[in-house]
Amino acid sequence: MKTMTCRQLGGPCDLEHHGESADDVINAQDKHLKDAEKAGDAAHQPARDAMKGRWRHPKKSLGWYNDTKKAFAALPDA
Numbered sequence: 001m002k003t004m005t006c007r008q009l010g011g012p013c014d015l016e017h018h019g020e021s022a023d024d025v026i027n028a029q030d031k032h033l034k035d036a037e038k039a040g041d042a043a044h045q046p047a048r049d050a051m052k053g054r055w056r057h058p059k060k061s062l063g064w065y066n067d068t069k070k071a072f073a074a075l076p077d078a
């Protein structure tokens with residue numbers, strides 16, 4: 001199990017996401033950003049828009065996705 005924060009995933013806060021894979025923490029961040037948008041949290045809106053754009057343009061977002069996977073792989077296992 002590894003931990004990545006909202007900030008490490010491009011967001012503005014230090015909320016921690018835990019997961020066994022990069023996909024787990026990316027999905028957790030996606031949900032967190034959706035919740036923030038629903039709550040009217042303006043600080044998270046740019047990250048939310050970026051994430052939405054990634055789902056819409058998966059090929060263009062491969063760089064971000066691979067970087068996130070690499071960062072996840074480099075984390076110590078806790």
Ligand SMILES: [Zn+2]
Nearest residue numbers: 006011013015
């Ligand atoms: Zn956050």
